[in-house]
Amino acid sequence: MSEQILIDGSQGEGGGQVLRSSLALSLVTGRPFCMENIRAGRKKPGLMRQHLTAVNAATEIGAADVTGDSIGSTRLAFRPHKIKSGDFHFQVGTAGSTTLVLQTILPALMLADKPSTLRLVGGTHNPFAPPLDFLEKAYLPLLAKMGPQVETKLVRPGFYPAGGGEFRVKITPVKTLNSLKLTERGENKRRTVQLMFAHLPFHIIERERNTIMQKTGWDESVFEICETPNSRGPGNLVMIEAQSPNVCELFTAFGEVKVPAENVAVDALEQYRQYVAADVPVGVYLADQLMLPMGIATHLGAEPGEFLTHGLSLHSTTHIDILQRFLNINVELTKHDNGRCLVSFNTL
Numbered sequence: 001m002s003e004q005i006l007i008d009g010s011q012g013e014g015g016g017q018v019l020r021s022s023l024a025l026s027l028v029t030g031r032p033f034c035m036e037n038i039r040a041g042r043k044k045p046g047l048m049r050q051h052l053t054a055v056n057a058a059t060e061i062g063a064a065d066v067t068g069d070s071i072g073s074t075r076l077a078f079r080p081h082k083i084k085s086g087d088f089h090f091q092v093g094t095a096g097s098t099t100l101v102l103q104t105i106l107p108a109l110m111l112a113d114k115p116s117t118l119r120l121v122g123g124t125h126n127p128f129a130p131p132l133d134f135l136e137k138a139y140l141p142l143l144a145k146m147g148p149q150v151e152t153k154l155v156r157p158g159f160y161p162a163g164g165g166e167f168r169v170k171i172t173p174v175k176t177l178n179s180l181k182l183t184e185r186g187e188n189k190r191r192t193v194q195l196m197f198a199h200l201p202f203h204i205i206e207r208e209r210n211t212i213m214q215k216t217g218w219d220e221s222v223f224e225i226c227e228t229p230n231s232r233g234p235g236n237l238v239m240i241e242a243q244s245p246n247v248c249e250l251f252t253a254f255g256e257v258k259v260p261a262e263n264v265a266v267d268a269l270e271q272y273r274q275y276v277a278a279d280v281p282v283g284v285y286l287a288d289q290l291m292l293p294m295g296i297a298t299h300l301g302a303e304p305g306e307f308l309t310h311g312l313s314l315h316s317t318t319h320i321d322i323l324q325r326f327l328n329i330n331v332e333l334t335k336h337d338n339g340r341c342l343v344s345f346n347t348l
Contacts, residue, residue: 005033005325009074012318014041016051020104021292021319023058023078025326027108028296032079033326039074046072050096050122054104057090061105085112085173092122095163097129102169107292109171110148118169125196125237126160127254130285132167133194133239138250139289142182146293147174159198160254162233177297179305180290183342185281186245193218193268194241196226197255199234204261208238211265236261238268247281278310280340287312287343291319291331298345299327306344308336 005026009018022033039045047055047070055069055076062080069076090101098120109116125131130139132154140150149172158165193212195205209223228235236255241248253267275283282290287309294305312333320331334342 002031004077004079005031007033007035007322007325008037009035010037010040012321013314015039016048016054016100017315017318018322019051019076020054020100021322022326023054023104024107024292025296025322026078027058027062027080027083027105028111029299029326030080031326032077034075034077036075038076046074047076048096049094050092050100053090053092053096053122054101057088057101057105060088061108083108083112085109085114085116087117089119090121092163095123095126095158095160097126098122098124098158098165098167099132099135100129102135103289103292106150106171107296110143110150110173111175111177111296112171112173115173116171118171119166120169121164121166122158123160123163124154124158124165124167125235125254126158127256128160130289131237131239131252134250134252134285137241137248138286141248142180142290143293146178146180146297147176148172156230157196157198157228157235159231159233159235162231164232176300177293177302179297179302180294180307181305182247182281182307184308185247185279188242188244188276190241190243191218191222192224192241192243193222194224194226194239196228196239197236198228198231200236200255204236204255207261208265211262212238212269215266215269236264238265240268240272242272242275244281247286249275249283249286251275251283275310278338278340280308280310282307282309284309284311284313284316288316288319291316291323294345295323295327295329295331298329298347301347304344304346306342308340308342310341311339312341312343
């Protein structure tokens with residue numbers, strides 16, 4: 001029987017990332033863990049609804065024994081058994097992120113013995129997690145290069161704070177993972193600005209579009225306007241997509257009450273400009289998402305993988321610590337000029 005890993009949930013960013021990554025890696029490796037001080041770095045420590053949904057999902061996927069699985073709990077013990085594939089339905093019940101619940105169980109299901117389908121209900125587009133569009137356009141195509149095929153379909157968006165969104169997922173697993181090397185971006189092939197909104201005046205979208213056009217000179221054909229009247233509540237976001245030969249990146253800014261539309265547009269544009277100026281293939285948020293699959297691939301015997309990014313977030317450095325607790329790997333960071341960083345995955 002594997003020895004239990006003890007984890008301090010207050011380490012690094014001190015939020016839900018430590019818990020989600022631990023659950024994902026526990027499922028993949030079969031190693032149990034006990035976590036204390038869950039989300040100690042947040043105003044309301046302990047498990048919130050979306051974290052508990054992730055725990056419940058991991059428990060079902062891994063037929064796990066678990067204690068401490070309740071709202072507000074700051075201590076959790078998790079011991080998985082056999083991973084099971086199948087048809088699953090998980091509901092956050094709030095605007096809490098469904099994409100983060102997906103990322104908790106996806107690593108195990110993409111290595112399962114049979115395909116699985118998921119129905120996830122809750123928040124699909126909120127400012128505290130990657131929106132579904134980011135997974136579809138930036139993350140899942142890279143995951144497909146590593147082997148697994150993951151298809152998603154948005155049924156209806158769930159904006160913060162109303163939630164109530166839904167999407168479906170089909171996962172075709174593989175027995176092992178290919179390595180991934182992303183050190184060059186290549187020339188920009190295509191650029192798109194998507195302006196998404198629901199139950200809000202159209203002039204908000206016009207102001208966002210005009211702001212970006214005035215600051216960039218981009219042609220009107222670059223812009224796509226997407227109204228989603230089937231959402232439960234109002235919502236707005238600006239998404240700038242940069243398609244290169246080796247990677248697609250997506251930069252998102254969310255509309256908020258009392259925040260001018262012009263500011264939202266500038267936020268997304270600044271993220272895009274920083275990425276372009278850094279001359280790297282992998283942005284800050286995508287770097288965090290790639291940690292799990294690339295670490296697992298190396299652990300399973302794939303060739304060493306690496307990617308070049310421009311500075312690591314606290315989420316990413318926390319992620320690295322957790323990866324090295326569960327997996328037989330070493331993650332090496334090599335600093336370059338202009339704040340660029342090469343992240344390399346090697347076996348011990």
